[in-house]
Amino acid sequence: MEGFKTVSNVYSNYSEYGLTVGKIKELTNSGELEEKVVGNRTYISVESLKRYILKVEEIRSNYMPFEEFYLRVTGKGRYKLNIVKQIVEQTCLEFIILEIPITQSEKYLIKKSSYEQFLQDYISIQEAFSQLKMHKDIWQFRENLKKQGITVVSFQNRYELQFVKKEDLNKYENIISVVEARTLLGLTEKNLSEAIKLCEIESFWGRKSRLYIRNEDFEFLKDLQQNTLSYLKENTYTWEEVDALYKENIGGKKIDDNAIKKFVAPGNIHPIVRIEKYKRKMTVYSKAGVDKYIELLKKDKEISRLCEITTSDYYSLLQQILEIDNVCFSNNVSLTKELWFQFVRWKLKNMQGNRETSLHRVSGFRYTTKLLAEFTATKEIYEFSVNELNLGIFNNNIPKKYQKEIFSFLYNIKQTVEQKTGKKLFNVSKLNFKYENTNKQEKEIYSVDEYLALYNYVSDFESHRLLAISDVEKGLNNKKGYKKYDSFWLYVLLHMSNGWRNGTVLEFPRFHNPIFDKLNLNSLESLENLQLTYNEAEQIVKYYQMQWFEHNKTKEKATFYCSSVLTLPMAYAIVICEFRCRKLHLHNENNLIHFYNSRNNVTPTIHDGFFKNHNSEFKFESRKMNRTVLTYTSSIIESTFNGDPIEIARHLRGHTTSETTNIYIQLPQEHLDFISEQLFDTGYFGFIYNQVNHLLIGENPTNRIEQTKASNELKEMLGDVVKLEDTTSYLKQLSQERDDLGKYLEEMPKEELKNRLNLINLGLSPAKEETYQCFFSSCIAKKIDCNKCPFSIPHFYSLNSISKRIKRTLKSYQEIVCNQEIPVGEKIRLYNLLIIDYKSIMEAKQKFGNEIVEMFIDSDLNEFSRLLVELPDPQYFENIY
Numbered sequence: 001m002e003g004f005k006t007v008s009n010v011y012s013n014y015s016e017y018g019l020t021v022g023k024i025k026e027l028t029n030s031g032e033l034e035e036k037v038v039g040n041r042t043y044i045s046v047e048s049l050k051r052y053i054l055k056v057e058e059i060r061s062n063y064m065p066f067e068e069f070y071l072r073v074t075g076k077g078r079y080k081l082n083i084v085k086q087i088v089e090q091t092c093l094e095f096i097i098l099e100i101p102i103t104q105s106e107k108y109l110i111k112k113s114s115y116e117q118f119l120q121d122y123i124s125i126q127e128a129f130s131q132l133k134m135h136k137d138i139w140q141f142r143e144n145l146k147k148q149g150i151t152v153v154s155f156q157n158r159y160e161l162q163f164v165k166k167e168d169l170n171k172y173e174n175i176i177s178v179v180e181a182r183t184l185l186g187l188t189e190k191n192l193s194e195a196i197k198l199c200e201i202e203s204f205w206g207r208k209s210r211l212y213i214r215n216e217d218f219e220f221l222k223d224l225q226q227n228t229l230s231y232l233k234e235n236t237y238t239w240e241e242v243d244a245l246y247k248e249n250i251g252g253k254k255i256d257d258n259a260i261k262k263f264v265a266p267g268n269i270h271p272i273v274r275i276e277k278y279k280r281k282m283t284v285y286s287k288a289g290v291d292k293y294i295e296l297l298k299k300d301k302e303i304s305r306l307c308e309i310t311t312s313d314y315y316s317l318l319q320q321i322l323e324i325d326n327v328c329f330s331n332n333v334s335l336t337k338e339l340w341f342q343f344v345r346w347k348l349k350n351m352q353g354n355r356e357t358s359l360h361r362v363s364g365f366r367y368t369t370k371l372l373a374e375f376t377a378t379k380e381i382y383e384f385s386v387n388e389l390n391l392g393i394f395n396n397n398i399p400k401k402y403q404k405e406i407f408s409f410l411y412n413i414k415q416t417v418e419q420k421t422g423k424k425l426f427n428v429s430k431l432n433f434k435y436e437n438t439n440k441q442e443k444e445i446y447s448v449d450e451y452l453a454l455y456n457y458v459s460d461f462e463s464h465r466l467l468a469i470s471d472v473e474k475g476l477n478n479k480k481g482y483k484k485y486d487s488f489w490l491y492v493l494l495h496m497s498n499g500w501r502n503g504t505v506l507e508f509p510r511f512h513n514p515i516f517d518k519l520n521l522n523s524l525e526s527l528e529n530l531q532l533t534y535n536e537a538e539q540i541v542k543y544y545q546m547q548w549f550e551h552n553k554t555k556e557k558a559t560f561y562c563s564s565v566l567t568l569p570m571a572y573a574i575v576i577c578e579f580r581c582r583k584l585h586l587h588n589e590n591n592l593i594h595f596y597n598s599r600n601n602v603t604p605t606i607h608d609g610f611f612k613n614h615n616s617e618f619k620f621e622s623r624k625m626n627r628t629v630l631t632y633t634s635s636i637i638e639s640t641f642n643g644d645p646i647e648i649a650r651h652l653r654g655h656t657t658s659e660t661t662n663i664y665i666q667l668p669q670e671h672l673d674f675i676s677e678q679l680f681d682t683g684y685f686g687f688i689y690n691q692v693n694h695l696l697i698g699e700n701p702t703n704r705i706e707q708t709k710a711s712n713e714l715k716e717m718l719g720d721v722v723k724l725e726d727t728t729s730y731l732k733q734l735s736q737e738r739d740d741l742g743k744y745l746e747e748m749p750k751e752e753l754k755n756r757l758n759l760i761n762l763g764l765s766p767a768k769e770e771t772y773q774c775f776f777s778s779c780i781a782k783k784i785d786c787n788k789c790p791f792s793i794p795h796f797y798s799l800n801s802i803s804k805r806i807k808r809t810l811k812s813y814q815e816i817v818c819n820q821e822i823p824v825g826e827k828i829r830l831y832n833l834l835i836i837d838y839k840s841i842m843e844a845k846q847k848f849g850n851e852i853v854e855m856f857i858d859s860d861l862n863e864f865s866r867l868l869v870e871l872p873d874p875q876y877f878e879n880i881y
Contacts (some may be wrong), residue, residue: 003045003046003047003582004036004043004045004046005043005044005046005049006041006042006043006044007021007042007043007044009042010024010049011023011024013587013853014049014053016103016778017052017056018056018101018103018106019055023100024098027052027100028044029068030099030100032052032100033045033048033049033052034047048468049371050097051231059098059102059106059109060102060106062112062113063095063096063109063110063111063112063361064109064110064112064115064403065105065106065109065110066081066084066095066108066109066110067078067079067105069084069110069115070084070155071113073155073161073204074155074248076160081108083155084108084530087154087155088110089119090151090153091121091122091153091163092113092114092117092118092121092486093110093111093114093118094110094113094114095108095109095110095111096109096111096113098110109690121165121166121167122153122163122166123161123163123164123166123169123279124159124160124161124162124163124165124301125141125142125145125152125159125162125163126138126139126158126160127165128141128164128169129141129142129159132169132173133561134502138159142159142162143840144201145164145168148167150164150165150169151164151165152164156368159542167378172212174214174215174216175212175213175214175215176212176214176215176218177210177211177212178196178203178210178211178212178213179210179211181213181218181221182655184222184843185272185275186275186276186868187271187272187274187275188274190271191271191274192271192272194271195221195224195270195271195272196213196221196483198270198271199217199220199221199224199272201213201220201221202214202217203678213472221272221276221577224270224272225272225273225275228270228272228273228277229273229276230268232273232278232284234287235265235286235287235288236265236282236284236285236286237284237285237290238277238278238284238285238288239281239283239285240277241277241653242255242260242285242290243255244432245290245294245381246294246297249294249297249298250297250298250301251301257585258594258596258597258598258599258600259588260285260290260293260758261596262289262596262665263286263289263290263293264283264284264286265283265284265285265286266478266479268282268283268723269275269282269283269284270277275701276495282391284845286644297323299325303321303324303366306320306321307359307362307595307775312520314343314348314351314358314359314361314362315345315348315349317362318344318348318362318365318366318369321362321366322366322369322370325366325370325605327366327369327370327373328373328380329373329376330373330376330377332376332377332378332379332380333376333379333380333381333515335380335382335417335420335421336372336376336381339409339413339416339417340369340372340381340409341809343408343409343412343413344369346363347361347365347405348361348362348365356418358849363663364402365405367402368402368405368406371393371398371402371406372406372409372697375392375393375784381410381415382413382421382423382425382426384426385426386426386427386430389410389426389431390431390432392405394407394431394432394433395432396604396608397604403433404433407428407433410428410431411428414428414439442625443663444624445624445627445628445631446624446628448456448619451628452674453614453615453618454492454614454618454620455496455565457487457614458492458493458566458569459565459566459569459611460497461568461569461571461572461573463613464485464489464569464573465573465574466528466570468485468486468489468572468573469524469527469528469576470485470575471483471484471485471486471609472486472527472576472579472584473486473524473526474582475580475584476583476584480573482596483606483609484595484606485594485609485610486573486576486580487577487592487594487606487609488595488602488606488609489569489575489576489606489610490508490570490573490574490592491506491593491602492569492610492625493507493562493566493569493573494622495622495625495629496566496567496624496625497561497562497629498558498560498561498629499633500549500551500558500626501551501622501623502622502623502626503627504549504550504551504558505593505595505622506591506600507590507591508544508591508592508593508723509547509579509590509592510581510590510591511540511543511574511575511578511593512576512590513540513543515539515540515543516575516578519536519575521575521579527575527576527579527823528576530572531634532568532571532572533847534567534568536571537567537568537570537571537572537701538571538573538849538852539560539573539851539855540570540571540574540844541567541570541574542848542852542855543855544560544562544574545559545561545562545683545797546797546799546800546855546856547560559797574592575624575709577592577593578592581594588758592615592705602620607619607620626876668771678770682795690843714743725832738858744751756775759773760775760793761772767779767786767792767793767799768782768785768786769785769786769787769792769801770797771794771797771798771800771801772786772787772792772793772795772798773792773793773795774786774789774791774792774793775791775792775793776791787801787802787805787836787840788835788836794840794844798840799841799844799848799853799856800856802837802840802841802856802860803841803856803857804842805833805837806834806837806838806841806857807857809830809833809834809837810832810834810867810868810871812872813827813830813831813834815869816830817871817872817874818872824874827874828874830874831871831874833874834868834871838868841853841857841861845861879880
């Protein structure tokens with residue numbers, strides 16, 4: 001049949017193309033070959049046969065079987081299909097799968113060109129190892145490549161049949177070890193490691209198990225180091241350079257830490273330049289800022305020198321100071337300049353006061369002149385509108401004392417200017433400045449409503465502690481906007497209950513106590529998570545109540561008081577300030593409160609930042625609050641007893657004359673008790689104080705269980721059977737005194753008891769010793785020490801002297817108890833003193849708790865009690881000899 005061939009003819013003549021009877025059938029079924037059936041014989045189209053043969057020849061020309069591919073690479077014909085497929089997926093190799101294989105071995109085929117590409121692109125592990133010579137161990141070489149994320153293509157376990165892409169090895173050809181780089185850059189291992197990490201440079205393991213980086217990355221690091229060093233040297237100073245510059249130009253021991261902090265350059269020093277003078281530095285200082293500051297200090301030094309020269313011509317002194325400051329008025333404001341200096345000359349000529357006051361006035365005019373010269377740079381002062389003057393001068397950013405001088409100046413020149421210019425000036429009364437008598441301002445106090453509103457505001461410790469911590473975080477990170485919230489919160493809290501001046505408050509000492517370390521405040525997160533118990537807060541507050549303070553001005557003794565309402569707020573404020581001090585200060589500081597300016601004073605920004613959630617009209621003033629506390633203290637006493645309150649006011653503020661206050665206000669009854677609690681320290685304890693409270697309020701602040709426990713502890717100290725007759729008698733005497741005193745108090749009218757208790761709580765029933773109150777106001781037993789008198793009432797502060805005394809007595813008793821030469825009477829006397837003081841300590845423990853008492857005795861109370869229990873009685877050694 002023309003154009004067709006029989007099936008037998010096809011498979012017998014074309015067997016090299018894999019054409020068997022079965023294969024021909026598959027091909028005709030799939031449409032690859034065309035067939036024609038005549039009778040019982042099948043014929044194949046010659047044309048379709050030619051097309052199929054051409055297709056096979058093309059495939060064989062471009063592809064090879066997996067078996068052949070594997071044989072070429074490995075020398076072995078046998079292969080695992082899944083391994084070859086995985087290799088193909090990992091590399092540039094391409095393959096096809098024929099649905100109808102040409103032959104049995106020609107189903108899976110590799111493209112020959114991709115095989116050629118594979119030979120060009122890949123290199124065996126064996127050959128790479130030989131070429132690079134990076135490791136002695138080829139296994140380690142391969143494993144390090146894998147660690148670098150390089151794909152290893154494995155035909156078999158032999159290294160010559162494991163391949164990697166040549167391109168992946170390029171980075172190993174031009175490299176430098178990290179050790180060598182470190183030497184060339186002069187860096188420590190840690191600093192280079194940080195620099196590599198910051199610059200996102202890839203490091204990899206190489207020969208001799210060392211880390212390597214690319215040479216181009218090393219060059220980048222070297223350039224970065226040189227450029228950064230150049231920048232630092234041109235634009236910054238180290239602390240040592242600042243200190244040397246200060247000593248060279250100013251002299252003195254050291255520069256002001258707080259002043260220099262604002263010149264810290266933003267960000268930390270890059271680890272790439274921690275060499276030479278920057279080796280151990282984390283911060284540097286702006287050269288421009290420091291130079292400007294040093295120049296300012298030089299001016300101040302020169303001005304101070306001028307001020308030390310005795311002179312009565314303060315106007316000439318001001319002119320010299322302004323010349324040093326380079327302060328001059330614009331040529332456009334000749335009349336303002338003329339009138340201002342006339343005004344200043346008149347003011348300085350007519351001022352009264354000592355030299356210190358006069359120099360202070362000159363200093364005020366120095367800054368006021370500078371302010372006025374800058375404000376009038378473009379036009380005369382009288383050409384400004386009221387709004388312009390209010391915006392530029394009479395605002396919250398300009399100190400009131402400078403506003404006062406300019407207001408006085410404007411008020412005095414108004415008529416002169418109108419005569420000279422013929423123009424009517426602005427209305428001075430519309431300026432935002434109220435000129436008031438200074439003495440009148442001195443007498444201002446906060447109203448009861450203002451005081452209580454402020455009390456509620458500052459006692460909200462949950463809100464303030466979070467705001468304070470957030471603000472401290474800004475300070476620690478050298479961020480702008482740090483408003484010293486923590487310092488100002490503590491500053492206000494200290495003013496609320498203590499009649500302290502501004503200077504005394506600012507000297508409030510650091511919290512150097514193990515309690516802080518126990519809180520484990522190692523980070524801002526730990527500070528945020530801190531939840532103080534009231535007991536912990538009380539320990540923090542009591543730490544300060546254990547101390548004596550000194551009034552800044554009078555040098556008189558002062559005590560620190562904090563009411564129960566403010567205990568938690570005060571404790572949080574102290575802890576946050578101490579945390580900030582430990583983290584922020586470059587050098588040791590003694591005080592907790594820091595506003596980080598040259599005079600350490602409250603600026604409008606600090607003030608307004610704290611009170612933004614309070615009454616916007618409220619202005620906190622130290623002197624005004626100080627006077628408020630003293631006034632309320634005096635008023636409470638006067639309203640309670642109709643007596644002279646001057647002694648307690650003097651005690652609170654440390655005055656030595658009666659100039660404390662001449663204001664009296666009638667406090668509303670509904671607020672009297674609360675304010676009394678906030679201003680008066682009722683930290684008294686002991687038998688008589690508890691007994692009076694018991695008789696008045698119907699229950700004993702110290703319950704019977706605690707009393708029994710204290711009695712048992714005293715009994716344990718002495719032993720179940722007291723053998724010592726003198727000690728037995730003494731204890732009976734103490735017990736009898738208490739019984740008699742209890743009966744005496746029960747027979748007193750309750751009104752008299754109440755008056756006596758009020759006197760004691762208000763601190764108006766003094767005793768011979770400073771830390772005691774006397775039940776009788778006036779001592780009835782002048783020859784007996786307060787600590788031995790049954791009518792004395794110890795205060796918390798007395799624990800200091802009691803604790804010191806019992807430790808001294810204990811030491812003395814231990815030294816003589818075994819000495820046969822010391823009379824037994826002396827031993828009994830010391831032993832009885834131990835009993836008295838131990839009794840007081842047990843009573844204090846009932847009121848204040850173990851932890852507080854242990855702070856005084858500087859010892860575990862149980863251990864201290866055990867030490868006393870184990871003491872031999874005074875006659876023990878007398879009896880055994």
